[in-house]
Amino acid sequence: MLPQAVLREATDRKLFDEVVGRERVTRAELATATGFSKPTVSESVRRLTEGGLLAATGPQETGRRGRVGTFYELGTAAGWVLAVEVDQSGVQAWSADLAGRVLHRHDRPPGGAGDTGALAEALRATVSAALRKPPAGPLRAVAVSMANPVHPDTREVIALPRSPFPEGLLSPGDILADLVTAPVLVDNDVNLAALAEQRFGDATSFAYLYVGAGLGLGLYLGGTLVRGAHGLAGEVGYLPGAGWRTLATELAAAGLGRSDAPSNDVAAVLRALDAGTPAVLMALVAAVARAVASVTAVVDPEVVLLGGPLGTHPALLDPVRAAVATLSPSPTRLDHGTLGALAPLHGATHLALDHAVAAAIKHDVPG
Amino acid sequence: MLPQAVLREATDRKLFDEVVGRERVTRAELATATGFSKPTVSESVRRLTEGGLLAATGPQETGRRGRVGTFYELGTAAGWVLAVEVDQSGVQAWSADLAGRVLHRHDRPPGGAGDTGALAEALRATVSAALRKPPAGPLRAVAVSMANPVHPDTREVIALPRSPFPEGLLSPGDILADLVTAPVLVDNDVNLAALAEQRFGDATSFAYLYVGAGLGLGLYLGGTLVRGAHGLAGEVGYLPGAGWRTLATELAAAGLGRSDAPSNDVAAVLRALDAGTPAVLMALVAAVARAVASVTAVVDPEVVLLGGPLGTHPALLDPVRAAVATLSPSPTRLDHGTLGALAPLHGATHLALDHAVAAAIKHDVPG
DNA sequence: ACGTTCTAGTTAGGTCACCTTACCAAATCG
DNA sequence: CGATTTGGTAAGGTGACCTAACTAGAACGT
Incomplete structure (x- = not known):
């Protein structure tokens, strides 16, 4: 070259x-x-x-x-890209043109809950459905958002203790290899949510804290996502809690975000928050504030956004702000994310787009 | 251009x-x-x-x-650069050529302890001494290492509660303005130590934890130092501790790293570590492990190095490794730094060098 | 009506940083 | 003493950028 x-x-x-x-x-x-x-x-x-x-x-x-x-x-x-999100609530996909405009949406409810084989099948079926309604031009990239961490180099899905997925790794690249010739990019859903929220706002250093069935953090610093040397950046569930346990363990002990029945738990916690149950609110605020304070102390981002089903609850923001203020001297802004549950899909779209455009520009040098 | x-x-x-x-x-x-x-x-x-x-x-x-x-x-x-370190133990300066070889060393003990005016005077005197022994060629850059955080854009020194410096900000750029025409770069000592240790090893994502009269963290990710949006990245003293207080506060409560008499404290703690006093060791290990685990959970660096007078103590490493392992699933390597107390000066040299060479290359286009 | 004015786009020519290929210079090897 | 090997230069080409000057075509003004 x-x-x-x-x-x-x-x-x-x-x-x-x-x-x-x-x-x-x-x-x-x-x-x-x-x-x-x-x-x-x-x-x-x-x-x-x-x-x-x-x-x-x-x-x-x-x-x-x-x-x-x-x-x-x-x-x-110019062609199009495909963004896919895989999680416990099923598989969701967007076809988008290279301007990022969403053209088609495809949903699929979960197959057998917590069954990796069924999830893989749902992924294949959703992508097949998307391919049956192809927009004009070539499919240039596929980006898959997953709840697991992803290795930064190999982009293999990483298994973690207490991961929302059961044993057995899901490798979207392999699963889709015979369906699709375009490159398949895989990334963590919270990372992608951070990417989306970052593009929506425009802070240059930025953290997105997902609060739902577990805690997750997406970090965007110096123009790129921070994935970590082993793909484990942002695994804030492993932060040390008040005792000598991880934050995630403490939350589970308090009855919050148990990884064995996460979605039910989220619904229950939401009801408790709506009802104003002080014990639940306090436990959640303490955990979230610890996470925010830790991120602030370590990387001092310009903005921290709260997202996820629990993170966007209005009762959370002010107490967390107050708690963080008692610890941290940094004037970091704390707010709600604006893209809601669709943030990971938006992020996957951005990721696919970015790759697609860069590759397209790199390759054609017509004389 | x-x-x-x-x-x-x-x-x-x-x-x-x-x-x-x-x-x-x-x-x-x-x-x-x-x-x-x-x-x-x-x-x-x-x-x-x-x-x-x-x-x-x-x-x-x-x-x-x-x-x-x-x-x-x-x-x-080709000229030379000047690296300066300002801290409670005085002012120290290195003249180095553009290959980074140290040519002259200049030391000065602290003037009036904790007195900003005396410190400024010592800085001026040290730089003057260095200028009186000028190597060949122009002085191309001066880099000053300080214990305070520094604003990432303005490079002004930032005052913090419990900062090792008393009230009144020390702005090396202003202090040296009439002595030196070369650009004066200022940065945090721990950041600079991280820079130096990174160059010495060659991990691409990297954290340096300073343990001495207080905790400090230098982060090197994706090819650059992470300074934070407000210059407060790496202020791990503000991490939440076991209770609802900062790590630094808890350490102080345990009689460690009190900011009002830090150097004496460090000596005392060192003696306690040498004697094998379990209470001191446990308190220190707990704090350091919390910091390491927090950094790992947030940014997942390839390597974490311990530095500073306490961080390099041999009794610390293994217990901290063990404690971190109970929390973090990441295989991050934990080790001692290799440059010892000179790491910030090495880092300042690198910083000055980098700036000097880039500027020199940018400007002359002889033709 | 018809020249003036204003804007979009092209043409012509120059610069700069890189490249390849071919050559010259100078030392050792056989 | 020619062949070989290596350091360096010369000549010429390419590609991506630039400025300046041009043409194309629409609307405005008296």
């Missing part, structure tokens, strides 16, 4: 993102918006259209002085 | 580092070692020699077939 390719790729990527962000643009607008010269923009747009990522869509509306320009937008042959 | 400059700078930097790493090299060796073509290497070396960073130092020794090449090495006019 030529050394100058890095410049070309950066230019193409920036222009592509600009086009996607503005829906329809002329090359002149692109030049002023990005700072590139007009000839450079024309060259780059030519590459992108020949590669199918962009397409000319007729003339600029007239009524303004000067020559009418040509609008460019996302090409219909 | 030309867009191609990024390529040129990367090339120059890589070649410069290669030359420094091998002491003396011919251009042919550089070409094969770096993968650049021979003409590219010659061009780059020409730029670097004209900029003064490199210098030809006579012919390759003969005895081998083929033409004798010209050796290049660090130029005498």
